[in-house]
Amino acid sequence: xxxxxxxxxxxxxxxxxxxxxxxxxxxxxxxxxxxxxxxxxxxxxxxxxxxxxxxxxxxxxxxxxxxxxxxxxxxxxxxxxxxxxxxxxxxxxxxxxxxxxxxxxxxxxxxxxxxxxxxxxxxxxxxxxxxxxxxxxxxxxxxxxxxxxxxxxxxxxxxxxxxxxxxxxxxxxxxxxxxxxxxxxxxxxxxxxxxxxxxxxxxxxxxxxxxxxxxxxxxxxxxxxxxxxxxxxxxxxxxxxxxxxxxxxxxxxxxxxxxxxxxxxxxxxxxxxxxxxxxxxxxxxxxxxxxxxxxxxxxxxxxxxxxxxxxxxxxxxxxxxxxxxxxxxxxxxxxxxxxxxxxxxxxxxxxxxxxxxxxxxxxxxxxxxxxx
Amino acid sequence: xxxxxxxxxxxxxxxxxxxxxxxxxxxxxxxxxxxxxxxxxxxxxxxxxxxxxxxxxxxxxxxxxxxxxxxxxxxxxxxxxxxxxxxxxxxxxxxxxxxxxxxxxxxxxxxxxxxxxxxxxxxxxxxxxxxxxxxxxxxxxxxxxxxxxxxxxxxxxxxxxxxxxxxxxxxxxxxxxxxxxxxxxxxxxxxxxxxxxxxxxxxxxxxxxxxxxxxxxxxxxxxxxxxxxxxxxxxxxxxxxxxxxxxxxxxxxxxxxxxxxxxxxxxxxxxxxxxxxxxxxxxxxxxxxxxxxxxxxxxxxx
Ligand SMILES: Nc1ncnc2c1ncn2[C@@H]1O[C@H](COP(=O)(O)OP(=O)(O)O)[C@@H](O)[C@H]1O
Ligand SMILES: [Mg+2]
Numbered sequence: 226x227x228x229x230x231x232x233x234x235x236x237x238x239x240x241x242x243x244x245x246x247x248x249x250x251x252x253x254x255x256x257x258x259x260x261x262x263x264x265x266x267x268x269x270x271x272x273x274x275x276x277x278x279x280x281x282x283x284x285x286x287x288x289x290x291x292x293x294x295x296x297x298x299x300x301x302x303x304x305x306x307x308x309x310x311x312x313x314x315x316x317x318x319x320x321x322x323x324x325x326x327x328x329x330x331x332x333x334x335x336x337x338x339x340x341x342x343x344x345x346x347x348x349x350x351x352x353x354x355x356x357x358x359x360x361x362x363x364x365x366x367x368x369x370x371x372x373x374x375x376x377x378x379x380x381x382x383x384x385x386x387x388x389x390x391x392x393x394x395x396x397x398x399x400x401x402x403x404x405x406x407x408x409x410x411x412x413x414x415x416x417x418x419x420x421x422x423x424x425x426x427x428x429x430x431x432x433x434x435x436x437x438x439x440x441x442x443x444x445x446x447x448x449x450x451x452x453x454x455x456x457x458x459x460x461x462x463x464x465x466x467x468x469x470x471x472x473x474x475x476x477x478x479x480x481x482x483x484x485x486x487x488x489x490x491x492x493x494x495x496x497x498x499x500x501x502x503x504x505x506x507x508x509x510x511x512x513x514x515x516x517x518x519x520x521x522x523x524x525x526x527x528x529x530x531x532x533x534x535x536x537x538x539x540x541x542x543x544x545x546x547x548x549x550x551x552x553x554x555x556x557x558x559x560x561x562x563x564x565x566x567x568x569x570x571x572x573x574x575x576x577x578x579x580x581x582x583x584x585x586x587x588x589x590x591x592x593x594x595x596x597x
Numbered sequence: 598x599x600x601x602x603x604x605x606x607x608x609x610x611x612x613x614x615x616x617x618x619x620x621x622x623x624x625x626x627x628x629x630x631x632x633x634x635x636x637x638x639x640x641x642x643x644x645x646x647x648x649x650x651x652x653x654x655x656x657x658x659x660x661x662x663x664x665x666x667x668x669x670x671x672x673x674x675x676x677x678x679x680x681x682x683x684x685x686x687x688x689x690x691x692x693x694x695x696x697x698x699x700x701x702x703x704x705x706x707x708x709x710x711x712x713x714x715x716x717x718x719x720x721x722x723x724x725x726x727x728x729x730x731x732x733x734x735x736x737x738x739x740x741x742x743x744x745x746x747x748x749x750x751x752x753x754x755x756x757x758x759x760x761x762x763x764x765x766x767x768x769x770x771x772x773x774x775x776x777x778x779x780x781x782x783x784x785x786x787x788x789x790x791x792x793x794x795x796x797x798x799x800x801x802x803x804x805x806x807x808x809x810x811x812x813x814x815x816x817x818x819x820x821x822x823x824x825x826x827x828x829x830x831x832x833x834x835x836x837x838x839x840x841x842x843x844x845x846x847x848x849x850x851x852x853x854x855x856x857x858x859x860x861x862x863x864x865x866x867x868x869x870x871x872x873x874x875x876x877x878x879x880x881x882x883x884x885x886x887x888x889x890x891x892x893x894x895x896x897x898x899x
Contacts, residue, residue: 293806294805295802314805314810315802315805315806316805316808316809320806322802322806324799324802324803326797326799328797328799328800328802328803330800330804330817331822332822341804341807341809341817342807342808345808345809345813346808389807390806390807393807
């Protein structure tokens, strides 16, 4: 009974929010002696904006190309919805790609570029015209139908590439650093526009980028990759507030990491002897050597919060909205951001700082990594 | 030491001034670079063409066999109305077209393999094989084909070995077709290869991504982008065949004369005006050919 009724609801709501549109099951890809993607498993929720974030060469593009069908994994399986697609050519997969170089066909007009996929699916005549016109309006390129790609600016070409993929209404849209070739201002604008478009049409976006700000701005969920593996997967907030590895903590913004030893269920003793309180769940059963982290903007001047350190001021830097202080404490150097609008921001710094246990995270000790 | 440095100074100044002049007037630089080849082109090539074209409107005095500088269209009249010349012109153009088509069909798959499939070593080897014939003399290659096509040649010997009857290809238009196609093939392969190599892999991936299977990708993406290469190659194969007179002489039969053979014969008569008139035919045909190619968009694809 229960099983039946669940099947019933699923039929009534085919776009169930928990269904995975893309699933990678222990996928590995080797190029000669390089392991580009190393035993990666992940699920991408239907209708979500998903970002693969990581430094250059960490295997983002390779992961994306395996989903698109341009590379075959050496091991593991890729599912689109329920269907395993490993071994299927790109034209048999219900995904479309926005290529990093756009790859617009130079000999075809904008109209024919965008209509290319529709024609391959047997859409004809007025239907092609209608859908191409509609999607070009969506990306703000009405009236450009007759132009050739080389007659458009970089930003416009980027929109055509987006339109050419979206017009086919694929199950999943793959984007490989789609904004990489644009200047900063246009990139910021396109980030918001693409997020709005994704929100409007509800297609799953898988977005590859090495720009942490871009990923944080656009994505619902982010997988942070490093050396062919996924270091951590979560919402931008989770990743920022509760990084689980030193790599993630360092890749997303600035963080202070202080080495220490676990001394209780919810405390770590720093190397200078100070004990700091941490949330129990942040320790997650760790023991021995760890590093305690806290974001610079979570630290207060003065000893108002529970975790306290003292040191002397090394540097002061004015960074617009905030002022950055660097303090030398016996536990290590610590950066503090103080909002310039806050009272006392310009006051002399006594060398006393404190922060709340809730703002504290714990990552594995970096000492092993440094020794490498 | 000091002296030579001081002596170098005026030179240096003059050079700086010269380079400033060139920098301010880019056309001057272009002119300086092009002056010599341009002069050669204008006087030697265009001059010869004009002289040829002008002399086509003169005629020969039948008794003195001297060229008379009287304007007349007689030569062209003969060309158009005498069926012998018409047939020769059509044969030349027809064979040039057939050779061009054959070479295009042969060159494309080979060039595709070289440009997009073969690894570095195979590609280098194929390049050598494609270019090697060009290192030997044109005549040597034609004589080689004569021995292949001859009645007791390599071709018939091989055919007999597998139980097939003799074929008599030497001294026929078929023989010419084979030899021409062979000789000009490298001139088609190279530009087609260059065009294929320039197509980014991402275009082919984009086509597949949008649902284009192999054949569709070939027709809608690869071929349009290779068209300039094919046209460039066809200009070689077409015009080289159009202007040839040695292969018809050595491989063609009694009724295999080309425009070039008539021109050579008329120059020897000597009836230079008529030879000139006939020689303008390939020039005009090539002109039309380029016009059509442009209409097809062959020069704007990239
Ligand atoms: N076609 C290929 N042949 C050989 N090595 C490759 C190929 N593609 C990627 N790699 C290697 O795989 C690793 C991951 O590459 P890639 O997925 O492009 O990284 P990213 O997109 O994160 O910058 C790199 O070390 C890269 O050199
Ligand atoms: Mg990449």
